[in-house]
Amino acid sequence: MEFACSVRDLTRDYGGLRALAGISFDIKPGEVFGLIGPNGSGKTTTLRIVSTLLRPSSGTVSVFGVNVVEKPDDARRLISYLPEDAGAYKNLSGLDYLRFMATFYTQDNRDRDAMVEQGKEMADLGERIRHRVKTYSKGMARKLLLARALMTRPRLAVLDEPTSGLDVANSMGIRTRVKDFAAKGLTVLLSSHNMLEVEFLSDRVALIKQGKIIETGAPEELKQKHGCRNLEEVFLKVEK
Amino acid sequence: MRVLANIVLKELKELLTVQMLVPFLSAMLILFVVGRVMRGERAKVTGSTSVVVADRDQTDESRGMTEVMRAEHVALVAAEGDSVALLKQAKALGIDWIIVIPAGLAESVAAMRPVTVDVYNIVTSFSVMQAVRGFALKNVLQKVNERIAANRFERAYPGSAAGAAKEAVRSREFVAIRDRVAPGNADSLMKVVFSQLFLIPVILLMILIYSSQMIAASIGQEKENKTLETLLTVPIKRVSIVFGKMLGAGVVALIISVLFIGAMIYYTGSFAQDMPRAAGTDLGGIGQLDIGLTVQSFLLLGVGLFLAVLCALSLTTLLAVFADDAKSAQMTVTPLMMLVMLPYFFTMFFDLGSASMGVKVLIYAIPFSYPFLTPNAVMFGHYGLIFAGYGYMALFAAACITIAARIFSTDRILTAKLHWGRKRKMKAE
Numbered sequence: 001m002e003f004a005c006s007v008r009d010l011t012r013d014y015g016g017l018r019a020l021a022g023i024s025f026d027i028k029p030g031e032v033f034g035l036i037g038p039n040g041s042g043k044t045t046t047l048r049i050v051s052t053l054l055r056p057s058s059g060t061v062s063v064f065g066v067n068v069v070e071k072p073d074d075a076r077r078l079i080s081y082l083p084e085d086a087g088a089y090k091n092l093s094g095l096d097y098l099r100f101m102a103t104f105y106t107q108d109n110r111d112r113d114a115m116v117e118q119g120k121e122m123a124d125l126g127e128r129i130r131h132r133v134k135t136y137s138k139g140m141a142r143k144l145l146l147a148r149a150l151m152t153r154p155r156l157a158v159l160d161e162p163t164s165g166l167d168v169a170n171s172m173g174i175r176t177r178v179k180d181f182a183a184k185g186l187t188v189l190l191s192s193h194n195m196l197e198v199e200f201l202s203d204r205v206a207l208i209k210q211g212k213i214i215e216t217g218a219p220e221e222l223k224q225k226h227g228c229r230n231l232e233e234v235f236l237k238v239e240k
Numbered sequence: 241m242r243v244l245a246n247i248v249l250k251e252l253k254e255l256l257t258v259q260m261l262v263p264f265l266s267a268m269l270i271l272f273v274v275g276r277v278m279r280g281e282r283a284k285v286t287g288s289t290s291v292v293v294a295d296r297d298q299t300d301e302s303r304g305m306t307e308v309m310r311a312e313h314v315a316l317v318a319a320e321g322d323s324v325a326l327l328k329q330a331k332a333l334g335i336d337w338i339i340v341i342p343a344g345l346a347e348s349v350a351a352m353r354p355v356t357v358d359v360y361n362i363v364t365s366f367s368v369m370q371a372v373r374g375f376a377l378k379n380v381l382q383k384v385n386e387r388i389a390a391n392r393f394e395r396a397y398p399g400s401a402a403g404a405a406k407e408a409v410r411s412r413e414f415v416a417i418r419d420r421v422a423p424g425n426a427d428s429l430m431k432v433v434f435s436q437l438f439l440i441p442v443i444l445l446m447i448l449i450y451s452s453q454m455i456a457a458s459i460g461q462e463k464e465n466k467t468l469e470t471l472l473t474v475p476i477k478r479v480s481i482v483f484g485k486m487l488g489a490g491v492v493a494l495i496i497s498v499l500f501i502g503a504m505i506y507y508t509g510s511f512a513q514d515m516p517r518a519a520g521t522d523l524g525g526i527g528q529l530d531i532g533l534t535v536q537s538f539l540l541l542g543v544g545l546f547l548a549v550l551c552a553l554s555l556t557t558l559l560a561v562f563a564d565d566a567k568s569a570q571m572t573v574t575p576l577m578m579l580v581m582l583p584y585f586f587t588m589f590f591d592l593g594s595a596s597m598g599v600k601v602l603i604y605a606i607p608f609s610y611p612f613l614t615p616n617a618v619m620f621g622h623y624g625l626i627f628a629g630y631g632y633m634a635l636f637a638a639a640c641i642t643i644a645a646r647i648f649s650t651d652r653i654l655t656a657k658l659h660w661g662r663k664r665k666m667k668a669e
Contacts, residue, residue: 014655051473054651076475087465091254103246104474148470 002065004029004156004187005050010059011211012045019045021211022059027156027189027204029064032182034202035191036235042211043191044084047160050189051081063156080154084161084191086145090134094125094144097133098151105152119151122177139170146174150181157181159190163197175201195231207235214238243476244484251488255454264496267446271503278507289376290315291337292330301346301388308387309339312380327360336362337377349388357381418621437615441584443500444545444611448580451493451549452556452573458485459560460569463654472653479645486553486641493549501538501545537618540626544611547633551607552576554640561647583609587616604629607636 005027012020020042027033035043048054050061052072061068068075088097098119102112120129123144125136133141142162149157162178163171178201182188192198198205199219207215207222215222215238219231228234291309293316295302306316319329319338326338338360348355359381393400413425462468471481555576563569583606586592592603592613603609610629617625647653 048469048654053469053472053654073475073477076473079473081470081473083466083469085466086470087467089250089254089467090465091257092250096253100246100250101470101474104243104476107242145470 002029003027003062004031004064005033005189006060006062007046007050008060010046010049010061011057012042012049012054013057019211020049020056020059023206023208023211023213024059025206025213025216027187029155029187030182030185031203032178032188032190032201034198034205035189035208036193036195036198036205036231037191037208038193041208043193043208044160045211046208047081047158047189047191050156051079051158052076053081078155079158080149080152080156081158082145082149082160082162084164088133088141088144088148091132093132094123094129094136094140095120097144098123098129098148101148102151115151115153119147122147122150124173139166139173142166142170142174143177146177150177154186156187156189159188161192162190163192163194171197195235199231205231207231207238209239243480244487247481247484248488248491251458251485252491255458255488255492260454264450264499268499268503271500271507275503275507289313289337289380290317290333290335291339291377292317292319292326292333292335294319294321294326294338294340296343297341297345299346301349302341304387304391305341305345305384308384309380312383314377314380323358323360327362330360330362336364338362349392352392417619433619440504440541440615441588441612443504444548445580445584447493447496447500447545448548448552448608449577450496451489452552452576452580453570454492455485455489455553455556456560456563456569456573457566458489459557460563460566463563463569464565469654472648478648482557482641482645482648486550486557486644489553490546490550493553494546498542501542505538537615540618541611541614544614544626544630544633547630547637548608548611550637551633551640552580554637554644557644558640558647561644561653579606580608582606583612587612607633 003026005025007026008024009022010020010024011018011022023042023046025033035046037043045054049056050063050068052068052075055069063075063078066075066078088094089100092100095116098116099112102115102119105115106112123129123146125140125143128136128140129144133144136144146159146162149159157178159178163174166174175197178188178190182201188201190198190201202219204216204218205222206213215234217225222231222234223229226234226237228237291314293306293309295306295318309316317333317335319326321329323338323340326340330336330338338358340358340360342355342357345355359377389406413423414421415424415426415429459468462471472478556573559572559576560569563572583603586595586599586603587609592600595603603613610626610633613629614626617623
């Protein structure tokens with residue numbers, strides 16, 4: 001079986017600090033896979049390696065069979081990455097930003113326009129999509145960025161803390177969009193330190209601490225296994 | 241090509257903001273306004289100067305004096321009364337100068353006694369042009385003196401030339417540059433050259449520094465806003481990102497350079513040739529030396545400036561890799577500022593020809609030196625230096641672009657950091 005994403009014995013050192021200490025996991029096509037862990041546990045480093053931004057110190061990562069280190073250009077065609085706390089270009093309008101990003105994914109203008117139209121729909125910013133990004137609230141900017149990440153119809157969407165710093169209403173909006181995207185059979189790898197959010201969104205999760213995966217499984221399965229009511233309790237129990 | 245155009249277009253939209261354009265346009269507007277004012281003032285100075293004249297002698301001698309003044313393009317307004325009344329009349333007429341020819345002028349001249357002519361100058365400002373008008377009027381009074389002395393000489397020695405007696409030995413000065421020789425003196429030449437060149441290094445410095453800061457801020461902001469992370473994960477070659485960013489900043493710098501050079505030509509043209517003449521300096525045949533900066537010279541300077549901007553952009557791209565955010569990006573540009581400032585000050589105050597070998601090597605090794613060296617090199621026909629320098633700049637820029645593209649292709653673009661002061665502890669995320 002070809003995995004959407006296969007991570008094997010991944011390590012990453014920053015100078016003398018080991019950020020990832022040999023993690024492995026597989027994501028099936030169409031699955032929503034969540035990485036859960038506290039700040040500094042190695043979630044973002046993992047996502048950055050999968051997204052071809054960082055090179056691993058050792059280990060391999062392949063996306064739909066493409067090794068991200070050996071063939072990063074091919075891997076980038078399959079991936080869309082949403083960094084944590086990312087911004088958009090402040091002097092572009094939301095619409096210009098979507099058009100700017102869509103142009104990298106297709107040579108065909110009609111295809112590009114269709115992508116942008118889908119992005120507009122996902123962002124759901126109304127007429128504000130024509131305004132400059134610098135006038136957007138954090139929630140509006142995040143909706144725009146998520147729309148940008150998903151409008152290109154990636155086979156693997158890599159979302160780092162997709163609702164970080166957002167209020168309840170905006171967080172719910174983002175979650176709904178991710179759910180809708182996943183319902184179309186596309187694969188999602190996301191990270192969050194909000195375990196309840198990951199529980200809501202994910203088919204399977206990996207609990208990560210100090211660069212190591214300490215538990216993997218479906219949320220329901222983990223809760224049953226450890227006799228907990230939610231993933232937060234599971235994490236607290238497992239990390240001991 | 242489509243990808244590159246897309247990035248360049250985005251860079252232009254990001255860089256060409258009102259906040260960025262206002263300082264540039266203001267500087268250019270100042271140049272145009274100053275140039276326009278200088279042209280107007282020049283016309284006034286080189287045209288006729290108005291003077292209120294009170295002729296209290298009313299003899300042929302005093303009338304001859306006023307004739308000399310008229311011949312020197314001085315518009316005379318006759319007036320009468322004491323100094324207070326004359327000042328009042330001059331002020332009412334908006335005239336700054338009053339000359340009072342005293343009674344008994346002819347009698348004193350005939351008796352070979354010195355005559356004192358009172359000259360009043362109503363000061364309304366402390367501008368350079370006010371001083372220039374004063375020089376012009378003093379020259380006119382000198383002519384009057386010469387005319388009176390010549391008349392005296394004629395009366396004493398009929399048929400002899402007064403000039404020959406006054407200056408038995410005269411010098412005829414020539415200036416030689418390259419293979420051209422022209423009548424004139426080095427002092428006048430310096431004034432002409434300085435009036436054309438003094439602004440060029442300042443503008444070169446401004447453009448180099450500003451274009452470097454633009455690309456540094458652009459990369460710094462991309463890192464700070466994490467837009468760079470997004471951009472680096474899209475399916476395009478990293479070299480396209482480097483080129484696109486540099487080309488965008490380069491196009492902006494080029495537009496600004498062209499506008500600035502246009503403003504500069506207008507500004508320097510407003511008083512390049514005429515200021516020394518207005519100040520009473522005889523330019524002689526200096527024009528024959530053909531040393532002025534022509535349109536071709538400015539185009540050559542433009543090419544040099546563009547290459548220097550390209551060097552600055554590529555070097556800044558390399559330096560900005562180590563920045564965390566827009567603020568630290570500005571700090572990483574400091575070494576580049578020094579490389580630009582050094583040739584700027586050197587070419588402004590020293591002569592490279594007489595510098596020691598070490599200094600020469602240092603100046604020639606800095607790619608930003610060549611646009612600063614170009615105006616002088618053009619005037620002295622040292623085109624070999626210009627073209628060799630420009631070739632060196634092109635190679636330097638190509639090397640920096642290649643290195644920058646390689647860095648963008650690795651994860652150093654995200655992980656490379658300069659630690660100012662205490663080394664920060666790395667943190668996994």
